[in-house]
Amino acid sequence: MLPHTTEVLIIGAGPTGMALSIVLRQAGVDHVLIDRLAQGLQTSRAGVIHAQTLETLEPLGVTQRLSELALALQNFAIRDRNRALLKLDFSKLPSKHPYLMMLPQNLTEQVFAERIAALGGVIHRMVEAKAVVQDADGARVTVVENGREKLISARYVVGADGMQSLVRRSTGIEFDGAAYDASFVLADVRLDWPVGPTEVSLFFAPAGLVVVAPLPDGSYRVVATMDDAPEKPEIADIQALFDSRGPTKKRTRVLDLSWSSRFRVHHRLVRSYRKDRLFLMGDAAHVHSPAGGQGMNTGIIDAVVLGQLLGDVVNGVRPAADLDVYETLRRPAAQEVLELAGTMTDMALTRSAVKRFVRNLVLSVLNLNPFPKRRIALKLSGLSRAPLARLPAPSREPIAQTKPAAEPGLKLVA
DSSP: OOOSEEEEEEEOOSHHHHHHHHHHHHTTOOEEEEESSSSOOSSOOOOEEOHHHHHHHGGGTOHHHHHHHSEEEOEEEEEETTEEEEEEEGGGSSSSOOSEEEOOHHHHHHHHHHHHHHTTOOEEESEEEEEEEEETTEEEEEEEETTEEEEEEEEEEEEOOOTTOHHHHHHTOOEEEEEEEEEEEEEEEEEEOTTOTTEEEEEEOTTOOEEEEEOTTSOEEEEEEETTOOSSOOHHHHHHHHHHHSOSSSOOEEEEEEEEEEEEEEEEEESOSEETTEEEOGGGTEEOOSTTSOHHHHHHHHHHHHHHHHHHHHTTSSOGGGGGHHHHHHHHHHHHHHHHHHHHHHHHHOOOHHHHHHHHHHHHHHTTOHHHHHHHHHHHHTGGGGGGOOOOOOOOSOOOOOSOOOOTTOOOOO
């Protein structure tokens, strides 16, 4: 049953909202997690978890279970049809997790939901937020459950409610950016795939980009640009993508299609992550191209950083003013991710023969030098952004203790 009051109300129970709930539950912070959907995703959506994200998740008690379900890959390559332009080896990353973890988003959400339940938490589903208002004393959110309106009062409200975020609209914060001209296709397929199941591949071609990533069940995730894509692409549509963009020495055959969808991609970033008692994270704060698999990872780290700060403030460990550190740490990280994903997408989508030649030449030269290759791998893995985490020490002045102290072991990251 929904309570009328809480310290923190989280709107949106995707991976970002659930990660925040786990951190707050471990910190002993009273909170409510709601989502308008009756259940979590049944399709895979985001498919990769990077090294920095796995390190960030370790204190939450989910990394081991994720590893048991996932496929660990060490190789990433950018290709132009039959030619490998740039090959990266993630096995040399300075991390306990030197690989790309391939795991469908629905399984990631399942692991997070199981962890919430193990900690005694609950996800309130089929509860839709309709209005958010705030004043100096707190925020009030009007929700609808079973057709009836209810009012929840919270000290803080966090929007993990996606690109069309109600919380963001309630703040009035601008969401700067635009949409890409092309639509994107997402599909999980069975393939006769000449590259094999040990590499994540990004293919460049005049017709557009296609990303192919192996998944734990033997299928492959396909992400590609497509002009005038159908709402639900079929096998013939996916086959046409490989015929026009994939390897030519041996033809790729699409054997089966599990599911598919079409979506538009935006590149947008909010001007601020916070307005008073309202916070934004994940797709409510930043959206970008799927190139590089950065979206869910960036949102999860948003959640852990914000959760640690909120936990400290509610528990009286640090002053409320320290909540501004959240934006200080996370907005620059999101800006870097947008630039990385945007650069990769722009490189892939160029139609100019001259620009394609220069692009391929530059990547081929980079491929001969281990130092820039290492820097690129660090950026893709997120590890290059970890030094942004420099949380000021908690205040030594007495602060009123309102909640139990946080569970030990949490360490702020960015």
